[in-house]
Amino acid sequence: MKKDFVPHLFIGIALISLVAALAIGCIAAVQYLYPSFLKEQLAFYKIRPIHVTFAFSWIVLSIFGGIYYYLPRICGAQLHSKGLSRVHAYLFAATGITIILALALGVFGGREYLAFSPILSIPVLIGWGLFGFNYFRTLYKRLEKWPVFLWMWATGIVFFLFTFTEAYLWLIPYFRNSLVRDLTVQWKSFGSLVGSLNMLIYGTALFLMYSITKDEKLAYGAKSFALYFLALANLLYGWGHHTYIVPADPWIRTIAYAISMTELIILGNIIWQWRKTVRSSLKYSELLPARLLYSADLWVFLNLVLALMISVPAINILTHGTRITVAHAMGTTIGINSTILLASVFYILSQKYSGVLEQYSGLINKGIYVFHISLFAFFAFLVMSGIERSGWLNYDTTVTFSALQLSLRPYLIGFLISGVGLAVGVLMIVSPALRCLYCFFMGHNEVETELSESDLLNAGTV
Amino acid sequence: MAEKAPRINQRVLFTLLVGFAVFTIFVYTAGTDVEPGPIPISNIGRDGRLLYQKYNCTSCHQLYGLGGYIGPDLTNAAGKGEAYLKAFLQNGSAVMPNYNLPEHEIEAITAYLVYVNETGHFPEKMAQRTWYGSFKILGNTP
Numbered sequence: 001m002k003k004d005f006v007p008h009l010f011i012g013i014a015l016i017s018l019v020a021a022l023a024i025g026c027i028a029a030v031q032y033l034y035p036s037f038l039k040e041q042l043a044f045y046k047i048r049p050i051h052v053t054f055a056f057s058w059i060v061l062s063i064f065g066g067i068y069y070y071l072p073r074i075c076g077a078q079l080h081s082k083g084l085s086r087v088h089a090y091l092f093a094a095t096g097i098t099i100i101l102a103l104a105l106g107v108f109g110g111r112e113y114l115a116f117s118p119i120l121s122i123p124v125l126i127g128w129g130l131f132g133f134n135y136f137r138t139l140y141k142r143l144e145k146w147p148v149f150l151w152m153w154a155t156g157i158v159f160f161l162f163t164f165t166e167a168y169l170w171l172i173p174y175f176r177n178s179l180v181r182d183l184t185v186q187w188k189s190f191g192s193l194v195g196s197l198n199m200l201i202y203g204t205a206l207f208l209m210y211s212i213t214k215d216e217k218l219a220y221g222a223k224s225f226a227l228y229f230l231a232l233a234n235l236l237y238g239w240g241h242h243t244y245i246v247p248a249d250p251w252i253r254t255i256a257y258a259i260s261m262t263e264l265i266i267l268g269n270i271i272w273q274w275r276k277t278v279r280s281s282l283k284y285s286e287l288l289p290a291r292l293l294y295s296a297d298l299w300v301f302l303n304l305v306l307a308l309m310i311s312v313p314a315i316n317i318l319t320h321g322t323r324i325t326v327a328h329a330m331g332t333t334i335g336i337n338s339t340i341l342l343a344s345v346f347y348i349l350s351q352k353y354s355g356v357l358e359q360y361s362g363l364i365n366k367g368i369y370v371f372h373i374s375l376f377a378f379f380a381f382l383v384m385s386g387i388e389r390s391g392w393l394n395y396d397t398t399v400t401f402s403a404l405q406l407s408l409r410p411y412l413i414g415f416l417i418s419g420v421g422l423a424v425g426v427l428m429i430v431s432p433a434l435r436c437l438y439c440f441f442m443g444h445n446e447v448e449t450e451l452s453e454s455d456l457l458n459a460g461t462v
Numbered sequence: 463m464a465e466k467a468p469r470i471n472q473r474v475l476f477t478l479l480v481g482f483a484v485f486t487i488f489v490y491t492a493g494t495d496v497e498p499g500p501i502p503i504s505n506i507g508r509d510g511r512l513l514y515q516k517y518n519c520t521s522c523h524q525l526y527g528l529g530g531y532i533g534p535d536l537t538n539a540a541g542k543g544e545a546y547l548k549a550f551l552q553n554g555s556a557v558m559p560n561y562n563l564p565e566h567e568i569e570a571i572t573a574y575l576v577y578v579n580e581t582g583h584f585p586e587k588m589a590q591r592t593w594y595g596s597f598k599i600l601g602n603t604p
Contacts, residue, residue, distance in 0.1 A: 046518075048522075108518040110515065111520065112530075115518050115520075151470055179525070179578055180494050183528065184493070229471070232475075232478055236479075237481075237485065243528075246526050248493055250596075251493065252488075254596065255485065313595060314592070314597050321527025322527075326531070
């Protein structure tokens with residue numbers, strides 16, 4: 001087995017999932033305009049969960065690939081069990097294929113975002129359990145004081161297990177037979193689940209920034225730990241804006257409002273400070289990851305405005321149930337999270353294939369521009385469409401739903417075109433990465449099977 | 463380097479986690495122990511709730527604004543009458559596929575949506591904004 005086989009396998013499947021998510025997303029955007037398109041074969045109610053599953057897979061698998069790669073280098077030791085990491089990878093690959101097939105065949109039974117049959121959540125939980133066990137066993141008694149990214153990853157792992165389990169409380173009649181409790185607990189779990197993924201992603205971002213600049217404040221500084229606690233507070237309490245409108249106890253709304261989404265302020269601040277450091281040190285070889293991290297910064301500021309608006313209940317009541325919420329979700333998932341994870345992918349690949357990436361640097365740079373311009377248009381069309389729908393929901397009671405859909409067509413056309421642009425931009429960025437992975441898996445000159453001492457010392461790092 | 467590194471603030475961590483545990487129990491019990499509608503969910507409505515998931519209705523429709531946007535919000539769809547709901551469930555529409563649902567499933571999904579309609583409103587027209595940016599819902603009767 002090649003050295004770093006499992007991280008590269010996770011990254012490979014993650015990138016394929018990303019491309020699939022974008023392709024399926026384009027079909028879904030066509031269906032918004034032409035609802036009869038593939039209506040009998042692959043209708044929207046099948047397309048949407050397939051798109052979500054691929055997008056979710058991209059996020060989660062690229063996180064796994066990164067952490068499996070970074071962890072031994074950070075703690076200066078081999079992974080506790082490479083066998084378990086392989087089981088994890090194969091289990092997730094098999095489960096993912098099963099889920100996609102089941103959704104395409106119309107076998108559901110779950111909830112929004114987890115639309116697959118609940119039975120398929122069991123291998124997902126087992127896989128996360130294996131990942132968590134390997135993570136904590138690898139770190140056990142290795143480091144006296146953990147840098148902030150290790151805390152973030154540990155917290156993300158533990159809370160994913162908790163929130164993913166919580167998302168299935170609807171299986172108990174006590175929860176599902178009251179709509180208010182059902183919806184509130186569902187969105188409590190989803191909101192916190194996203195918070196735990198954010199922990200894993202922000203941890204990855206901090207590790208990359210630290211690894212590139214070697215600035216110890218990023219790993220151990222008070223501001224980084226302040227970000228950790230804010231992200232944790234948000235994970236624990238900040239889900240409430242999803243259910244402001246559900247008639248549960250108003251205290252739930254008040255607590256969520258008080259916590260709001262201030263973590264983005266701190267994250268933006270940290271990246272801003274980090275830019276100053278990097279500007280004066282352009283000699284670093286990992287500049288492609290650095291460029292991607294810069295661009296995540298832009299989306300932090302753009303989303304900050306929307307996030308703060310949505311967290312104010314008096315405004316949320318106008319934006320809720322519209323594509324303004326979708327714009328926030330897409331801006332965060334694509335603009336911030338995916339950009340950070342792409343930076344992580346390129347950081348790993350550049351350790352071994354910097355020559356290949358250099359060869360395609362022009363294509364990647366153009367791709368980054370196409371990606372961000374398209375995403376900005378995509379984001380803007382969603383917001384405009386959301387404003388129109390908000391007006392209809394809250395003020396215009398005479399227009400029918402069908403008439404509203406017709407009035408939204410110009411925005412949906414823009415949504416489709418910018419969505420295709422986004423897919424093209426991402427393809428331009430990831431095709432060289434896929435080429436590197438092809439070299440990794442098909443190359444025959446790889447003889448190392450274990451991390452060498454230089455790998456471990458080169459860790460980074462800590 | 464590690465010698466200078468601060469330990470994580472365990473008191474803050476402990477406080478956040480204990481607070482979360484208390485808050486979670488509150489959400490699971492008293493915080494959601496409200497049944498705003500006058501009618502609790504019926505047995506057939508419970509079946510309808512599971513069918514709503516089985517057919518992945520949430521992919522296209524919303525309840526309380528939560529769900530997909532290609533179809534209308536169904537929180538108060540039952541307010542237009544059971545016949546209105548059944549017409550769509552039996553035949554589909556230009557956008558919605560015809561699921562060829564058996565009669566008992568149509569009855570169950572309709573019963574569930576009748577129950578949902580009793581729980582409140584979306585959009586909430588009775589919300590009164592407060593000076594500190596929140597809102598209060600004036601009365602819960604549909």
